[in-house]
Amino acid sequence: MRTLLVDDNRLSLDILHEICTASPFVQIAGAFTDPIEALDFVEKNAIDFALLDVEMPKMNGIDLGKRLRALYPKLVLIYVTGREDACLDAVRMKADFYVCKPFNRKDILEAIERAQLLSARQPQQTIVRAFGRFDVFAAATLIHFPNAKSKELLALCVDRRGSAVSMEEAIDRLWPDTPYDERAKKRYRKAVLMLHHTLEMHGIPDIFVSRRGQCYIRPEKLLCDYYDYLKNPGAEPPEEYMFPYPWAEETLAQLFFSHAHTDVLFAE
Secondary structure, eight states, X not given: OEEEEEOSOHHHHHHHHHHHHTOTTOEEEEEESOHHHHHHHHTTSOOSEEEEESOOSSSOHHHHHHHHHHHOTTOEEEEEESOHHHHHHHHHTTOSEEEXXXXXXXXXXXXXXXXXXXXXXXXXXEEEEOBSBOEEEETTEEOOOSSHHHHHHHHHHHHTTTOOEEHHHHHHHHSTTSOSSHHHHHHHHHHHHHHHHHHHHTTOGGGEEEETTEEEXXXXXXXXXXXXXXXXXXXXXXXXXXXXXXXXXXXXXXXXXXXXXXXXXXXX
């Protein structure tokens, strides 16, 4: 399991790190005393399991856990705390387990074993991050797209939320300065072919469909922060959406416009 450790006490963090490193189930993805730095790291690096302290400055472990679960809904989350009421808070937010301080090696190893069992039982989800830089994760692994335009084509299909994207529209968005001719069509077909190949390599070929002259994604096959946002129209819109694609600015503008009108509606 790709594991995140967060504890503002350096000694406690070092002990957790030493115990976790000895476990065959754990690969330390990151260890932090600052929860804000941990959150920044996780926004760019997928994790399967988080072991968090509860009482920390800047952001407590409960709030950090909520932010992590928003990014990775299937994340196994275990807290380490010395406060009994904090254990209740952890239970209320549906944490998977908690360990009370002072802990020993056996306590942490048992927590890791529990996390490993929970992680193994969960289906591996395809996760798409649209807010900020566009990225795709298969089984918690960041997918590298050898062909940049194939990644952008997938982003465009995600933006359309399952609606078909025609070849002409895709060429207009991905190669805006290129005329719609046979050369452009060959570029489009290459991007489609490379996208199929990349998704097949990562075991998720069924999320993308191409037909003659069009393509689309199956939204039910993936988890996406953009789709989650649309289910909560009163939420604050993101500062960035599908960076670095210029065509995505249209969708971002629509999100801000919808949010502004929602605020007016509730004010009235």
